[in-house]
Amino acid sequence: CRNGLLVIRDDPEGLEFPWGPKPFREVIAGPLLRNNGQSLESSSLEGSHVGVYFSAHWCPPCRSLTRVLVESYRKIKEAGQNFEIIFVSADRSEESFKQYFSEMPWLAVPYTDEARRSRLNRLYGIQDSEDDGESEAAKQLIQPIAEKIIAQYKAKEEDAPLLFFVAGEDDMTDSLRDYTNLPEAAPLLTILDMSARAKYVMDVEEITPAIVEAFVNDFLAEKLKPEPI
Structure with a gap:
């Protein structure tokens, strides 16, 4: 069909x-x-x-x-x-x-x-979009880090300052990418602060747990330079 x-x-x-x-x-x-x-x-x-x-x-x-x-x-x-x-x-x-x-x-x-x-x-027989397996692998990579950070804030009875998600190839992702003027590169680590209309972007060849954790920790420590959305 x-x-x-x-x-x-x-x-x-x-x-x-x-x-x-x-x-x-x-x-x-x-x-x-x-x-x-x-x-x-x-x-x-x-x-x-x-x-x-x-x-x-x-x-x-x-x-x-x-x-x-x-x-x-x-x-x-x-x-x-x-x-x-x-x-x-x-x-x-x-x-x-x-x-x-x-x-x-x-x-x-x-x-x-x-x-x-x-x-x-x-x-x-080439598919137009990325394989779902890649998105699942990304989720498995990021989830332990997200749970660790959320648990840290929960222990302090504070709301976690970040929501974590993995974006694949779909219309919603394309719309978000266009709206925030994100680069075409992938994989792409991004933190979006919509209220401040700011973004923090890391374009890397390969995403590893260490890179994700360092990126998030640098953001929380206010070490990253924001870019305007």
């Missing part, structure tokens, strides 16, 4: 009817970009080994893989192999896409070509 809705969204006039699985060469057909602004037609890759890289800047495992993949890609190209990678972005904005793509030496489907990116996602 979900794929059916996406098909209709991408082809409202029915120009590609009958709808059904299409070969890769048809789905990818069109211009591809390099991060220097140059473009070439996908047909020029005929006869090449092609890897399709679904990734996004907000995804920490993706960013880690990208660094490794860049090294492997360059070694393969230096060896004279007929090989290319095509990046299919799941970034939330064109600005994030450009920032992330600037790190990549290979090709990309233009970010503005949403229909082609969507067709490639469907072709390979």
Whole structure:
């Protein structure tokens, strides 16, 4: 049902009817970009080994893989192999896409070509949002720290000054991110003081219990510098 809705969204006039699985060469057909602004037609890759890289800047495992993949890609190209990678972005904005793509030496489907990116996602069964397992792992990481801090204030018969939550990929999170002008990076540790219209942000490669606890303790000790919302 979900794929059916996406098909209709991408082809409202029915120009590609009958709808059904299409070969890769048809789905990818069109211009591809390099991060220097140059473009070439996908047909020029005929006869090449092609890897399709679904990734996004907000995804920490993706960013880690990208660094490794860049090294492997360059070694393969230096060896004279007929090989290319095509990046299919799941970034939330064109600005994030450009920032992330600037790190990549290979090709990309233009970010503005949403229909082609969507067709490639469907072709390979790629989900649009982060895996629920990542959110659950984040909850398990943060919960002991939250319980510890809440217990400390409860022992003093005081209300805890913080509420803890894990935000995933959904409309509510996007709205909150837009309203508070948070960066696209993930994982992202954030404390929002809505009454003071202030935010405290830590962009890290990996969130660990020690980092979370230090971040919260620095906030409670008023060691962090607020940014305006």
